Amino acid sequence: MVRFKNRYVLCEVVSEDPRCRQCIEDRALGLAVRDAIARVHGDYGLACCSISFTVKYLNAYTGTVLLRCRKDSCRLLCSALPFVRHLESRAQRYPCFLNTLHVGGTIRTCQKFLIQYNRTQLLRLLQTCTNEEERQCIQKSLLSCSLTEEQPQSGDEEEDDGTE
């Protein structure tokens, strides 16, 4: 069957500047990634990768990004991702880097991975918060999230992200 196969690359934006995360936009990120591909693979690489290249999902709170590309150009894209050095948005440059978490064939697999990953992140963050009150706060907000969710699929992700 003729079908266009895509690859979805899940990344996390890591930056020192706390303001960077709030100013992430999909357009700025797309431009930064394209620029990196152009620098590394040249015109051919940029043309190959931008056939079906979009930023599918972006979460400013956790810095999670989901990119889509063609299966053939997945290698080009993945090998150029380490070369993203900064994001530009609203005339400000934020140095950052992208940390690739998972490459999947469908959005659903990436979502599953993201849920697991957020769970482990949550555990790790809970360990670092030393105050007992903070812990109670976080636990309460977690529980309240899960009680009010009505749609399991879309609510699942938000429940984990909302506590960041």
Place this chain on the structure above:
Amino acid sequence: QNILIGCFSVGYSAVALNHVIDFKEKKQEIIKPVSPSELFPSLPIVQGTSKRIKVLTRLTLIVSDPSHCNLLRSTSANIRLYDIIAVFPKTEKLFHIACTTLDVDLVCINVTEKLPFYFRRPPVNMAIDRGIYFELLYSPAIKDSTMRRYTISNAISLMQICKGKNIVISSAAERPLELRGPYDVANLGLLFGLSEGEAKAAVSSNCRAAMLHGETRKSACGVVYTVKKLRKVEEEETAVPACKKAKTQA
């Protein structure tokens, strides 16, 4: 440097690999007696998968002269304190010496300028047999475009000789933002001409093997030989290997 540690732990624990991630501290000293490096008073950092991050010390010697190699043998008291020793040869002779006779774990390959010498197969094969790993750096490639070209060309010429075995990719990051996660570094290995499996090994199992090589080097030489003999010793061996074993265990 403390910032580096903080970000190393954030960066690598975020990826949550199952084996212990090593942090290699590079101290470059030229023609100076090696001072024992103090592990900075950092707390052992718990990683995402409930394992602690190991912090190892590492020494890199930039040798441009055969007399520098004597440093390795003479000031052994200080060198014992380092877990991993790497050598950075600048000439072809030194590369040959490093691969064949020097007691090191890693041989650094220059990425910042065009190599003044070509790799030849005999020393590279001997190094692979001895368990010495070749190291490539990737942070110059992230910083600068001309460095990137040199990095890739040197790396590919190395690949063509050694067929992708015994390669370790590491970062010479000076700032936390020059760091990249393990998955990304494995993808960089693809750019250097490695295959997918080799690239992932270059980040994970080769590093671990280099670490173990350093550990066996640190402890007495006899331990290495004992392991070899143990494999061969069987019930009807003659007396000769038995007394060899006794000698080395002593």
